Amino acid sequence: MIQKLATLFSVCLFSLTGFAQDMNYTKQLVEKLSSKEFHGRGYVYKGDSIAAAYLSKEMKTIGLQSFTKNYYQPYTTSINTYPENPxxxxxxxxxxxxxxxxxxxxxxxxxxxxxxxxxxxxxxxxxxxxxxxxxxxxxxxxxxxxxxxxxxxxxxxxxxxxxxxxxxxxxxxxxxxxxxxxxxxxxxxxxxxxxxxxxxxxxxxxxxxxxxKSQFIEEYHTQNLVGYIPGKSDTCIVYSAHYDHLGHFGDKFYPGANDNASGVAMVLDLAKYFKAKKKKPHYTLVFALFSGEEAGLLGSKHYAANPLLPLAKTKIVLNFDMVATGDKGIYVINGKTVPKEMAKFTAINKEKEYVFKMFPTGESSSSDHASFHEKGVKAVFFYTHGGLGDYHETTDTADKLGYDQFEGIFKLITDYTEMK
The missing domain is CATH 3.50.30 (Glucose Oxidase; domain 1)
Known part of the structure; x- marks a missing residue:
């Protein structure tokens, strides 16, 4: 009887709240993407393409609609690699x-x-x-x-x-x-x-x-992944993160757990949340995973030059990069360039206290938001402040992540999205 009541309570809670963020899913996804199976999601052994195939299946499982086959937006670039031991x-x-x-x-x-x-x-x-x-x-x-x-x-x-x-x-x-x-x-x-x-x-x-011994590849084929949930309006909000990382330096492997398996997990968490809600969202919600960020924001630049929805119809781009630490709070990069939107983030956090501290900054080209900002689209970049210092090193592993601000950022973004 007690077990039946507990099950009934869980069903009722789900029906009232829709999908609640699943930190188990988040951590499993980060561990998976930063495992050796994906070769650091770089350009040796086609790690980025292995990751793309996996993430395409995740998008399909969530139930996102696709603009293209398998959610892919392909493009080519040149890239220098080090497949052999130096x-x-x-x-x-x-x-x-x-x-x-x-x-x-x-x-x-x-x-x-x-x-x-x-x-x-x-x-x-x-x-x-x-x-x-x-x-x-x-x-x-x-x-x-x-x-x-x-x-x-x-x-x-x-x-x-x-x-x-x-x-x-x-x-x-x-x-x-x-x-x-x-x-x-x-x-x-x-x-x-x-x-x-x-x-x-x-x-x-x-x-x-x-x-x-380096290997310079003049035409390397890679891809972005883009899925969406149709809204009542054709104006869209884009949630983005880069899924690529640095791959290999010889047999040394760069896991890229915080940078940026954590951002990918945030985007897919948000996709699961909004897809599970029975009510159609007001805005069309676009979930974009970019490749080539580490080599110069390549994927986001390609999307911004070849948007799958008009940039003029893009309300804002919310980019997530390195969001699994944060014992000192979060930065909202470019926050000062969008004062009205920043005021909404601040008001939400003042009332709900989702994150410890929030630091808005001026213009910066440090992640994929910059590709949209250059085109005149409102765009900000969330990353966590304090904690792990293993950025772009072989020690950026999943076991070190504390996720101090992850749930707070998630709730901040869902509340913001549901405002009109």
Missing amino acids: MLKLDGVELESASEYIVNPNAKSCAGESELCWITKDVLTNQRSLGDFMKKDLSNSFLAIDSTGLNNKDLYNFAQAMLKKNVFNAKGVVLINGKLKFSARTKVVDYPTFMLKSDVISPDAKKISYNI
Whole structure:
């Protein structure tokens, strides 16, 4: 009898509220997408396409309508990849890829051994020393900055800027950083840049040996995924997230749990919520999962140039990127560019206290919202503030995510959507 009453209560609760957010589904989806099965949702082993096939099935299971076959919006791009294991040695001692060094993602295949030439404080602050340095033939040398000797942040940043542009025409460049943030690029340059952890190199290092094998793909086929729920109005709200990540650097794998399996989970959670409601939504609701964000907002730029619903009919784009942490609150990037919409978010949160703190910012091109903002469409980007610092590293794994603000953002967005 008690079990029957509990079941009846659950049915009644569901009928009153529709679909309530399912954090089990959220976590399972993030764990799934960040598993090795999807190869980091990058460009080695077609990880992005494996993820797209899976997400297409999820959209179908939810019951979203599709503008195209399988929800796909295909396009092509060029991309540089590193499918084979690299090698880097300092004075004969081999370093561990991904944890002790990475290569800049625009590097061509290259191999050899070179002198390591250090830019010191004296070179940068003494006119005669700088002049003598610039007269050197550095075409067979790698340049590095003695950051400990500089002891000046502005001077170090200036020196790094010169190295990144390779103004000395060196054979290659070594940048020394506390964090190794890998990325993706659609073009290559003629000289390699290695980024090393500060604790694996010192100004005593003299020789660098390297063997990097990249594969530049001129026409890589990828795709966005777009589903929708028809509304009473043909004006639409777009919920977006990028599903791609960085894939592989040799056999090192980038899971991309927070960045951005978490944003994908938010979009699909919202899709499940609105699809489960019996009442037809006022606005047409579009759920877009973009590829190519890590290589330069490629998927969202393609959609903005080839919209499946007119941009003039788009009320706002709500983009989610890295939303599974947040012990300090959330940022609403571009929030200050849409003051009326920001006032609605603020009023909702003031009444319901869904998130700890909300920080609106000015214009930024840091995620897929920017592709729409450039076209004159209202667009904001939600991400969580505080917590995990494993952005663009192999350590961005699902087990580290606290989901501090996830449910709060979800409720904030559902309340906002249901306002007219």
